[in-house]
Amino acid sequence: MNNDIELLIQGLNDPDVNNRLSNLKRLRELVDKGYIPKPYVNKYAVNNHIHTTYSFSPYSPTKSIWMAYNAGLMTAGIMDHDSISGAREFIDAGKVIGIATTIGVECRVNFANTPVEGRKLNNPDQETVAYVSLHGIPHTQIDKVKNYFSKYQAERNKRNRLMVERLNGIMEPFNIRIDFDNDVVPLSQHRDGGTITERHILYALSLRLIDKFGKGEKLVRFLKETLKINLTKKIEGYLLDEDNQYYDYDLLGALKAELVPRFFIPATTECPDVREIVRFSKEIGSILAYAYLGDITESVTGDKRSEKFEDEYLDLLFEVLKDLGFDAVTYMPSRNTIEQLKRVKALCEEYELFQISGEDINSPRQSFICEKLKLEEFRNLIESTWALIGHEISATEDVNKGMFSEETKKRYPSLSERIKIFAEIGRKSFSGEAYR
DSSP, X not given: OHHHHXXXXXXXXXXXXXHXXXXXXXXXXXXXXXXXXOOOOOTTOEEXXXXXXXXXXXXXXXXXXXXXXXXXXXXXXXXXXTBOTTHHHHHHHHHHHTOEEEEEEEEEEEOTTSTTTTSOOSOTTOSSEEEEEEESOOGGGHHHHHHHHHHHHHHHHHHHHHHHHHHXXXXXXXXXXXXXXXXXXXXXXXXXXXXXXXXXXXXXXXXXXHHHHXXXXXXXXXXXXXXXXXXXXXXXXXXXXXXXXXXXXXXXXXXXXXXXXXXXXXXXXXXXXHHHHHHHHHHHTOEEEEEEOOOBSSOSSSOSOSBOOSGGGHHHHXXXXXXXXOOEEXXXXXXXXXXXXXXXXXXXXXXXXXXXXXXXXXXXTSOSOOGGGGSGGGTHHHHHHHHHHHHHHHHHHOGGGSTTSHHHXXXXXXXXXXXXXXHHHHHHTOOOGGXX
């Protein structure tokens, strides 16, 4: 039985979406029959920012739901870069296992001609360009969102090809080369509407480096002495361990932190103007959120260097976000200090910006659970998640019934009142039968 269960779990990443969902249904049956124990449900556990294979992740949308379920999450939200193509599978998988879901898209936008132009926002690679998230997308708008981002995916791939060639130039002296079509594209869900990112490029390089040097000391020596990559003690320890089950992802993280600046080409045509994305979000009835990063001392995911971001001009940034028409701010509690989180929370309350939490899942080392949500001062993030779910349900029925529609704001001007109303809608829609 254990072997059968393991095969079913592996099948959650099957190339065919129908097979993935079929395997999940079988796993659910085994849970119901008692062959697989039900996980302990963490009632504080919510996560609205889970990446899948439709951008970059070890997990398909179906596998993401299975991982979320086994982590004890009450709710789970898909959030892929420039792609919503995994959303319907995510929704269906959530229904199979019994987890409440939300869907969204993360993208980069251009803040040119705003008071924060020229500043490093939340993007480690490029000034003026920032990551934002469209949360709670009504299900009736999925195809419209997919069509909207298809042109930006095409523009991104033009730059991806150029970056692969620049990377190959760096690696040429070592007789190392990757091919975009043969090495990078197959690592993605491009054929099914997925996005290809810098992580795909670096993952292809990671596999090539492992193939050439093997795992362990020889590869670490090449990284440190030849490529001059600065490895933290923790990452170096991971890469010296030849039995490390996450070796390729740890290598990818080390390369992303240090190598990207050497081959990165600034994104231009693939980044819509921030005002355009504000208009589009309102048109489709989603909740537009700025993704707060904050100054970094040590990266949780191991793929970001210690660096300063928004903290020194955070008050100005919030003024700009409010003036532009943003609805919310999303942040990753495990990535920031308590002091940073308290400041962001206070500014959100001052500017009446909805607060959304999420753990940026794209590596197998990351936990789906955020321990800081146990703290009383961050319980509001649980309530806001249920409000997000309620918004998505209501806006799917009618985009004019969403939490930030003009009709709703006119009826309920207070954000706190709207959160209570929509949270109640969200909770009533979910019975939590997966854990019973």
